[in-house]
Amino acid sequence: MSLIQYHFNVEKDDFDRAGEASSNIKKILRQLGIDAAIIRKVAISTYEAEINVVIHSLGGVISLEIDTSSIKITAKDRGPGIANIELAMQAGYSTASDKVREMGFGAGMGLPNMEKCADKFEVESVVGIGTTITMHMYI
Amino acid sequence: MKINEIKELLCAEILCGGEFLSNEVNYAFGSDLMSDVLAYVKEKTVLLTGLTNTQVIRTAEMADLNAIIFVRGKRPDQDLVKLAMENNIVLMLTTDTMYTASGKLYSNGLEGTKI
Ligand SMILES: Nc1ncnc2c1ncn2[C@@H]1O[C@H](COP(=O)(O)OP(=O)(O)OP(=O)(O)O)[C@@H](O)[C@H]1O
Ligand SMILES: [Mg+2]
Numbered sequence: 001m002s003l004i005q006y007h008f009n010v011e012k013d014d015f016d017r018a019g020e021a022s023s024n025i026k027k028i029l030r031q032l033g034i035d036a037a038i039i040r041k042v043a044i045s046t047y048e049a050e051i052n053v054v055i056h057s058l059g060g061v062i063s064l065e066i067d068t069s070s071i072k073i074t075a076k077d078r079g080p081g082i083a084n085i086e087l088a089m090q091a092g093y094s095t096a097s098d099k100v101r102e103m104g105f106g107a108g109m110g111l112p113n114m115e116k117c118a119d120k121f122e123v124e125s126v127v128g129i130g131t132t133i134t135m136h137m138y139i
Numbered sequence: 140m141k142i143n144e145i146k147e148l149l150c151a152e153i154l155c156g157g158e159f160l161s162n163e164v165n166y167a168f169g170s171d172l173m174s175d176v177l178a179y180v181k182e183k184t185v186l187l188t189g190l191t192n193t194q195v196i197r198t199a200e201m202a203d204l205n206a207i208i209f210v211r212g213k214r215p216d217q218d219l220v221k222l223a224m225e226n227n228i229v230l231m232l233t234t235d236t237m238y239t240a241s242g243k244l245y246s247n248g249l250e251g252t253k254i
Contacts, residue, residue, distance in 0.1 A: 019197030026201065036203075043201040044177050051194075104190045104198075109174035116178075 002065035002072070004032075010050055010075075012059040015103065021062040022047040028064065029071070034139060042071055042137050045117040048110040049075035049133050055100045057131065066139075070119075073135045081127040089115070089123070140164060140249045142206050142229055145185060148243045149233040151208065155220050156229030164205050168252040169241050173198040179254045180204060187240055191215040196222045205229060210237045 006028060008021035026043040034042075046062065053060045053075055060077030082088045089111050096106025115121045118135035125131040143160040146153060153160070168180050169187040176186060176198050185206040188195055191213050199207055200222075206229035209215060214232060223230045233240055245251065 016193065019194060019200075022201060023197065040182075040201075040203055047197065047201040048174065048177060103192050103194055104171055104173035104188075105194070107172045107174040109172075109178045113174065113178040 002067045004028075004064070004066040006064045008062045008064075010053045010060050010062055010077075012054060012057060014054060018051055018054040019047055022050050025062070025064045025073070032066070034071070038071070038137055038139060041117040042073060042135075045114040045135055046073050046075075048114050049073065049135070051105055052110055052133075053077045055096060055105060060130070069138060071137045071139060073133075073137075075131075075133040077130045077132075079128055079130045081129055082123070082125040082131055083127050085123050085125060140244070140247070142185070144247070145206070145208070145244060145249070146231055148247055149208065149231070149235055149240050151231035151233040154209075154215070154230035154232055155224045156206070156227065159205070159227065159229050162205060162229075165250070166252045167241070167244050167249050169237050176204075177202055180252050184252060185244075185249075187237055187244075189213055189237060191219065193219050193222055195219070196226065196228065199223075199228050200226045206231070208233060208240060210235060210240050 029039045057077035058079050063074040065072040091112045092108040094106045094108035100106050119138045120136035122134040164185045165183040167185045171190050180202050182203050187208045209232045212234040
C-alpha cells in the first residue's frame, strides 16, 4: 500500500508545460525530506519519461507513489506504443522529429538514462494502445 | 571556480541569480542536447548552451545545475528567466561562441564533466 499518491496529466506536444509534472514531483520529495541524491535520480528519470510522453505519445499520466521503502514513478500514455522495445532501449536510437531535435531532445538517451537512474525499471508497451514505464527507487 | 570568475572571463552579462555569484562550480559541460546533459552531468556544474527554450531550465532544475551560460549572444525570453529565478539558477549571456567560451574556461582551470 502506498502512503502517498499524486497524479499529473501530461499533454501531447505541450512544450511550454513539459516538465511541470517532474518539477512538482521534485518539490514534493524535497518537502518530504528525501535524500538529495535520490531526488536527483527520480527527477531526471521522471523528466525523461515526461518528455517522452510529450514528444512521442498522444498524452498520458505521470504518477508518484511513495511507501516506506520506495518511490514509484509510473508514466502511462495512450499510444501509439513501441513496436520494438529492445531497439528503443538502445542508446542513440531515436525517431524524434526535427522540431523536437531543435528543442534539444532526440539523442536516443532517455530510456537508457531512466534505466540507469532507477533501481528497478520496466517498460510495457502495446502498439495502438500505449506505453507504461514503471520505475522504483529505494529509499 | 567561482561563478563570478566565469562571468569575468567571458565578459558575460548576468540575466538573473546575481546573488549567487560567489558560489563555486567544479565542472562545465557544453551541449545543445538536453538528454546528454541529463545523462552525464554531476552536481556543481555550469552548462554552456546555444539553446534558449524553457526545457533548458527544466533540465537544469532536474539535474541540480547551478548556472547556465548562453553562448553566441542568444538572448532567452523573460518566461525562461523567470523560471530560472524560481529555481535559483544563475543565467548569463556571452557573445563568445561555444568553442571560445569553453576554451577560456578550460584554460583557466575549470574542468569538463568526466563521462
Ligand atoms: N512513450 C513512448 N511512446 C512511443 N514511443 C516511444 C515512447 N518513449 C520512447 N519511444 C520510442 O523510443 C525511442 C527512444 O526513446 P528515448 O527516450 O531513449 O530517446 P528519444 O526520446 O528519442 O531522445 P532523448 O530521450 O535522448 O531526447 C524514441 O525515439 C521513440 O521512438
Ligand atoms: Mg526521450
